Amino acid sequence: MHRRPASAHRSTPVDDDESEDHDMSRKTTPLVTTAAAAALLAGCGAGGASGTDGADGEITGTVTVLTNRTDIVDTTLAGYAKEFEALHPGVDVQFEAVTDYEGDVSVRLNSRDYGDVLLIPNQVTKDQLPQFFAPLGSTEELGRTYRFVDEAAYEGEVYGLATFGTAMGYVLNTDVWAEAGITAPPETPEEFLQALAAIDEKTDAIPYYTNYADGWPLAQWQSNQGSIAGPDALLERTRDDAPWTEGKEQHAIDSLLYRIVERGLSEPDPTTTNWEESKNLIGSGEVATMVLGSWAVPQMQEAAEAAGGSADDIGFWPMPWKVDGDFHSTVSGDYKIGISRHSDNADAARAWVDWFLDSSGFAAEQGGLSPRLDGEAPPALEDFEAHGVEQVELSPAPAGEESVLSDIYNTAEIDLAGEKYRQEFLDVARGAAEGDEAFVFGDLNSRWAAARAQVSAS
Structure with missing residues (x-):
């Protein structure tokens, strides 16, 4: 499964004057991409094609669905399409699996050729929706039916709905942890580091696996925002000149990752990591721990069974910090499913979106929280229930401030939702680049403060 490496860097807009429905009255903002991206994305004008109905009012048309799920496109997703087409025989659902989803689809947004239904790339900021x-x-x-509706909304309109919800924590091979003498979740970062050190000393497993080479798993760390600072974590950071200061949430998240690598508790050569192989490694007990969302649990359990073990070998524990005596886990929507504003089959596309969210069973199969308010918690969170973990949902930005956070990190060139800056500070942590922890976080604070001043002045 190819997950979400969301980047946040500046790009330069490309004119779109040849668009037949270009609306010069709409202020457009360039889609942010990695600095190394060859293609630059442009804003499009207002409008969008309507769907197509048959003579009897039946919905008809071909719906092209872009997906990151290369692993299930010919199995699970194909089965969904057959079920949907039985209900809507005038609609043909076709999938296009994209391996480098974020990179490729972000570039394709420069054109009108990005399917009818797609997962909204994480690089798209709210004001670009x-x-x-x-x-x-x-x-x-939509908030009367679905959770997480604010996450892909702008000025009161929703442009994408979560395919499922995920809770943040870390996946672990409980047999390996038990072999090292740890049978309950560590409550502080230092206890967590001590647990990894015990695994290193007492077992043959790699205590922690960064998935540095694939990159996007490093971005999963940022999804823990709110587990310390609470629902207003994003708002607090937009008003803070130095979030990488000890005692603050951003420092707690990134310093833990830094120290894992600095203390030699991760894989020997991070440049050779491989996401697909990492599932087999944790399933077989060759790796002990990875910070990921609850969505990963079923995949790791499947890998454990394939390795001759049991699904029960895989657990999911909360991050090692308590607030007011309780563990907290940030829950949020995973990829948001949306409809291209240039779709020629908008009605058929909407019918697919509604059926996929309400009737396909995708969320439950992926071990995720249902996107519906009336949905049930997945089995992957049984450990959370046992340890009394409190769920935290982040508050939306105040009206008119939806893009302030992304404006700051784009200006600072710190891809909070991506992997680049974490790869850079891990290079320092592992001795492949000059500096130390104080230098790394001091530099991030300086860039952040300068960006805030620039954004405030603009």
Whole structure:
């Protein structure tokens, strides 16, 4: 499964004057991409094609669905398509699996050729949503049925709905941890580091696996924001000149990752890691731990069974910090599914989106939280229930401030939701680049403060 490496770097806009529905009255913002990206993305004009109905009112048309799930496109997703087409015989659902989903689809947004239904790339900022996606309804309306509606909304309109929800923590091989003498979740970062050190000393397993080479798993660390600072974590950071200061949430998240690598508790050569192989490694007990969302648990359990073990060998524990005596886990929507604003089959596309969210069973199969308010918690969170973990949902930005956070980190060139800056500070931690922890976080604070001043002045 190819997950979400969300980057946040600046790019330069490309004119789109040849667009037949280009609306010069709409202010457009370039989609942010990695600095190394060859293609630069442009804003599109207002409008969007309507769907196609048959003569009898039946929904018809071909719906092209872009997906990151290369592993299940010919199995699970194909089965969903057959079920949907039985209900809507006039619709043909075709999938296009994209291996480098974030990179390739972000580039394709420069054109009108990005399917009818797709997962919204994490690089798209909120103020850019209307440029590329059709509105699905108001936050007030959709919020009566679905969770996480604010996460892909702008000015009260929703442009994408979560395919499922995920809780943050870390996946572990409980047999390996038990062999090292740890049978309960560590409660502090230092206890966590001590647990990894015990695994290193008492077992043959690699205590922690960064998945540095694939990159996007490093971005999973950022999804823990809110587990210390609470629901207003994002707002607090937009108003803070030095979030990488000891005692603050951003420092707690990144310093733990830094110290894991600095103390030699991760894989020997991070440049050779491999995501698909990492599932087999943790399933077989060759790796003990990875920070990921609850979505990863079923995949690791499957790998454990394939290695001759049991699904029970895989656990999911909360991050090692308590607030007011309790563990907390940030829950949020995973990839948001949206409809291209240039779709020629918008009605058929909407029918697919509604059926996929409400009736396919995808969320439950992936071990995720249901995107629906009336959904049930997945088995992957049984450990959380046992340890009394409190769920935290991040508060949306105040009206008119939806893009302030992304404006700051784009200006600072710190891809908070990506992997580049974490790869850079891990290079320092492992001795492949000059510096130390104080230098790394001092530099991040300086860049952040300068960016805040620039954004405030603009």
